[in-house]
Amino acid sequence: MKMLGNFLRVAVRILVRDRMYTVLNVAGLAIGIAAASMLGLYVWHETHYDGFFSKADRIYRVDKTEFMPGREPVTYSSTPKPLAPLLPQDFPEIETSVRVHDEPVVVARDGSPFREHMQVVDPDFFRLFDLPFIAGDPATALAAPGTVVLTESLARKYFNGVDVLGRSLTLTNGISLTVSGVIRDLPTNTHLRRDAMLTNIRTRLGENVDGWFARMDTVWNSNFLQTYILVKPGTDPVALTARFPAFLSARDPNYLSTGTNKPSKALVLTGLTHIHTDPTGVPANLLGVLHGLEAVAAVVLGIAVVNFVNLSTSRSSLRVREVAVRKALGAPRSMLVGQFMVESVLLTLVAAVLAYVLLEVAMPASVAALGIRFDRAYLYSPWLLLAELLGVVAVGGVAGLYPALVLSRPTASVLLRGGPTAAGGAGVRALLVVAQFSAAILLAIATIVIFQQTRYVSSQQLGFNADGVLLLRELHQPEARAHIESFRQALLRIPGVAQAGAAFHAPSDGSDSTDNYHVPGTLDDGTIVFRSEYIGHDYLQAMGVRLLAGRLFDRAATADALRPPGSTVGEGGVTVRASDPPGRTAVLSWRAAQRLGFHTAEEAVGRQVIYDVDYPLTIIGVVDDVQFNSARVALQPTAFLLDESGLDVMAVRLTPAADAATLAAIDRLWRDSFPTIPVNREFLDDHVRDAYAAELRQGTLLAGFTGLAILIACLGLFGLAAFTAQRRTKEIGLRKVLGAGVPDIMRLLVWQFSKPVMVANLIAWPLAWLGLSHWLQGYAYRIALNPLVFALAGLAALLIAWVTVAGHAARVAAAKPVDALRYE
Amino acid sequence: MLKLVDLTKVYRTEEVETTALNQVNIHIKQGEFVAIMGPSGCGKSSLLNIVGMLDNPSSGQYWFGDEDVAGYGERKLADIRKKNIGFIFQSFNLIDELTVFENVELALLYHDIPSRERKERVKEALAKVSIAHRSSHLPQQLSGGQQQRVAIARAVVSRPRMLLADEPTGNLDSANGEEVMNMLTDLNGEGTTIVMVTHSMPHAQYARRIINLFDGQVVAENLRAA
Structure with missing residues (x-):
């Protein structure tokens, strides 16, 4: 302890004396540390979803994997309504099950409608989720x-308080619900x-909900709600999952076992705490991204630690005498190493x-x-503080170990001018600068x-x-359903509106409805699967889809007339089933036409295609391929089918002259037409871009932390340059006496720091190439890696390094040689 | 107190091999005051390094008391060193960031001495070299003579049996030099063995015995008349 006090005094005084270094x-x-902590907190937040529920380790979500011929299996979290009640009946290890269905409702408050989400759940909900x-x-x-049951925020929103048991919440459709509970707002990590x-x-x-929802009680092929189970302690989820196929074949009338060339399904379990990061059956999950961010955090922290090492060891010559005197007075090296470690841990603590x-x-x-989102409460949790403290000791220890070894190297004999002087680890420093810049360049390229x-x-x-298209949603609400066409006509009368047409879904909505198609006379082996997009008459026109051959749907064309279920179509007189499309015509995407064996778009027009088993459709047109999903998946061949029974979203194409007044007029029209439905509009291009929000966010995150990494690396380079300039003052003075000019000296110093950055490029380039090629494999549509980007990132690093050291170089180079020579 | 037997020190670099000490035999008794003289490069510093246990000899024996420490490792040497040997350097080697008091105290921090006693002993040592009034100053605020007196206080505060002085007056003017020599003589009078390297014949005269080194060998030993 006594030693510590003495040592700290020296440390503090040296730190104060060499302010710039400190x-x-x-x-x-x-x-x-701040950057790494922020990423760490974020990753912690994301990886600790739902862990706060006391039975988290016994709760599973039952997910469903669908096997469709000709497609990769896809796992969905949605399950049929009859599933949940049967699970505890058939599996004694399942204590209870809970269904959660999200139903949009409109709540009235002071005469205005508010869109809210109603979670329709089984009564045991709070037995699983103990909020x-x-x-x-x-x-x-x-x-x-x-x-x-309301959350605290919702209770305040509708009743201005939380003491509201027994109060009534009224929906715009007149239904009134009694408040039976108020829960605290949920934490962000659920x-x-x-x-x-x-x-x-x-x-x-x-x-509009009740009838359909009640019918679903026995329907096994409509998947729309989440099923959660609470299992008894000690239940093995793998063993449980293995018994699901037998359960399905006993209970699900439509079930076909996997392995046949027919659509099939399987039930899988996702542990509650894995739902957010790595649900079962989802290959590209958040966990991979989080591991990537962890690596970035480690790199940024690593660069800072390297700075610390370099700046500390570069100062070792200043402490040679102190170390030698201490040794002469009997301090063993181990004690000196310990002391320097304490110094670095303290410096880390300050940092x-x-x-x-x-x-x-x-x-x-x-x-x-x-x-990025995280709960601020973490910042003040004692565990986190403890972790931070341990982190400080670890980082300080790692950063301080090598400098401590270097600094404690001088022997006492230097005092008697008999032994060697401190080497100072210049080689290691150069190596570390290379490592820093390799990492920074790698991040920059990425x-x-x-x-x-x-x-x-x-x-x-x-x-x-997608430019200039406005999406208006919720036309499927019962108040709106019958008035879509008159609403569309009114829209067209607003100045600035060029075209409008409705569909079931908009692109990037994540809808995924597919069916089997084949050409009459060919073998239907179930391998031709198209995406089926149900649309109104004017939708493709409003979206600006390019027609390659034939025509689009047309109100005037009798062929496009819709048939109600039960009527007969075609020469064979096929009866229209409820599940068949009501139209008899189809517009195909170019890819779909090709898949059916047509060589040109024109060849397909007028031909027949069979939907599902036996329902014939006439191809009236072929359009350009349309990307209705994100580019992570390849373009799907698409069949556009006419249906007006489930139109929900209106695509409104605006003219270039459209302005705020146009939007205001559209909002006004909506409110006048559907006063009980809140306006829900967005621009299509924003909506499409939202589908890439995760990538954009990752990009922004990475850009931010790359900037920080480069900044930290430059701080270190700046310090090293200052130190070098100082140490080489005498040498530079001599060079000038011998005739070197300012540019010569500048070149000398700048070159010294350019070398490691150039070597760093050679290391970073191949690593970046390998890593990014791998990352791009995850996209069906991807850019080719451009060597120019690599060169640019490297050049930028070099330029930044130059700017960083040029100041010192210029100052030293411009000094009068006599000053340099006097210095000693 | 110490006995060097056939002590040899060879420095090897990649190209040359230099014999700094060649078969040196020296015997120094408890309480002696020995001066070592010789031209630059004669091996004085190498000898002091080895006697001070800052370096090991290449061959030969170094008997310190009844132990041959020639082959000891740094840990053992450091332990013997801190209990027995004090150092005084030509360039003082005070630590700039520590005050006079703290510099002297440093020598006791590596010993297991309670704080109160430590403070007492530092005060005592500073009083002995008449620098107590400057105890809270930093080294650069003192004159060369004052700095060397602090260095002496630091060397003696741990009460070593032997003091090694490397040209203790080399950076001082003659008046300050005299004062330092008188202090060393007093310390020797109190029983401390002193081994001093010097270039100055007048200062060497303070010693009871003068050893002359040349090319790594002892060429002459002169006992001063008592």
Whole structure:
């Protein structure tokens, strides 16, 4: 302890004397720690979803993998309604099951409609998800239909308080629900909807829902709700999953076992805490991204640690005498090593405190800019503080070990001018600078490529013109359903509206409805699978889809007339089933036409195609391929089918002259037409871009942290340059005496720091190439890696390095040689 | 106190092999004051390094008391060193960042001495070299003579049995030099063995015995008349 005090005094005084060194060292480390902590907190947040539920380790979501001939299996979280109640009956190890269905409702408050999410759930919901209640009893709150559980925020929104048990919440369709409970707002790290209300699964929510929802009780091929189970302690999920096929064949009348060339399905389990990051059966999950971010955090911290090592060892010559005297007085080297380690841990501690401040200051801005979310409470949790403290000791230890070994190297004999002087580890420093810049250049290249790829996929030829298209949603609401055409006509009368047409879904909505098709007379082996897009008459026109041959759907064409279920079509007199498309015509995408064996678009027009088993459709037109999904998946061959029964979204093409007044007029028209439905509009291009939000966010995150990595590396380079300039002053003075000019000296110093950056390029390029090629494999549509990007990133690093060291070089080079020679 | 037997030190670099000490035999008794003289490069510093246990000989024996320490490792040497040997350097080698008091105290920090006693002993040592009034100053605020007195205080505060002085007056003017020599003589009078390397014949005269080194060998030993 006595030693510590003495040592700290020396340390503090040296740190104060060499202010620049201290500032560079602490600043670099603080930025590194802050950046790594922020990423760490984010990753922690994302990987700790739903763990706060006390039975989290016994809760599973039952997911469903679909096997379709000719397609990769796809796993969905949606399951049929009859599944859940049968599970506890057939499996004794399943304690209970809970269904969660999200139903949009419109709540009235002061005469205005508000769109809310109603979670329609089984009464045992709170037995699985033990959310804390402010008012009400979790055991009975959802026991009866007609009641609703609100979050604290929703209670305040509708009743200005939380003491609202027994109050009535009224929907715009006249249905009234009694508040039976108020729960605390959900934490950010849950996959459950945080802004939703909860009600019993038998609650009546309106005619448009109730009838359909009740019918679903026995329907096994309609998947639309989530099924959760609570298993008994010690249940093996793998063993349980293995018994699901037998269960399905006993219970699901449509079930066909896997392995046949027919559509089939399997039930799989996703543990509650894995739902957010790595649900079962989803190959490209968040976990991979999070591991990537962890690596970035490690790299940024590593660069800061390397700075610390370099700046510390470069100063070793300043401490030679101190070390030698201590040794002469009997200090063993181990003690000196320990002391230097303590010094670095302390410096790290200072940096960590600064990082904490930095984090506090920068967090709101970064949360907004990067779109990453985490609970601020973590910042104050004792566990996190303990972890941070351990982290400080670890980082300080790692950063301090090598400098401590170098610094403690001088022997006492230097005092008697008999022995060698300190070497100072210059070779290791150069190596570390190379490593730093390799990492920084690698990150820079990755950032550029990720941005390029994201821009490429989001501007990928969509097959439609996404600019200037407004999407208006929720036309499927019962209040609107019957008035879609008159609403469309009214839209067309607004100045600035060029065209309007409705469809079931908009592109990038994530809809995935596929069917089998084949040409009459060919073998239907179930391998030709097209995406079926159900649309209204004017939709393709409004979307600006390019027609290659034939025509689009036309109100005037009798062939396009819709048939109700039960009527007969075609020469054979096939009866239209409820599941058949009501139209008799189809527009195909070019890819679909090719898949059916047509060589040109014209060849397909007028020919027949069989939908599903026996329902004939006439091909009236062929359009350009349309990207209705994200570019992660390849373009799907698509069949456009006419159907007006489920139109929900209106695509409104605006003229270039459209302005804010146009939008205001559209909103006004909506409110006048459908006063009980809140306006829900967005621009198509924004909507398409949202599909790439994750990639954009990753790109932004990476760009931010790449910037930080380069900044930290430059702080280190700046310090090293200052040190070198100082140490080589005498040599430079001599060179000048011998006739070297300022440019010669500049060149000398700048060259010294260019070499490691150039070597770093040679290391970073192949690594970046390999890594990014692998990353791009995940996209069906991807850019080719451009060597120019690599060269540019390398050149930028070199330029930044030059700018960083040029100041010192210029100052030293411009000094009078006599000053240099006097210096000693 | 110490006995060097056939002590040899050879420095090897990639190209040359230099014999700094060649078969040196020296015997120094407890309480002696020995001066070592010789021209530059004669091996004085190498000898002091080895006697001070900062370096090992290439061959030969170094008896310190009844132990041959010639082959000891750094850990063992450091332990013997801190208990028995104090150093005084030509360039003082005070630590710039520590005050006078802290510099002297440093020598006791590596010993297991309670804080109160440590403070007492530092005060005592500073008083002995008449620098107590400067105890909170930093080294650069002192004159050369004052700095060397602090260095002496640091060397003696741990009460070593032997003091090694490497040209202790080399950076001092004659008045300050005299003062330092008088202090060393006093310390020797109190029983401390002193081995001093010097270029100065007048200062060497303070010693009881003068050993002359040349080309790594002892060429003459002169006992001063008592």
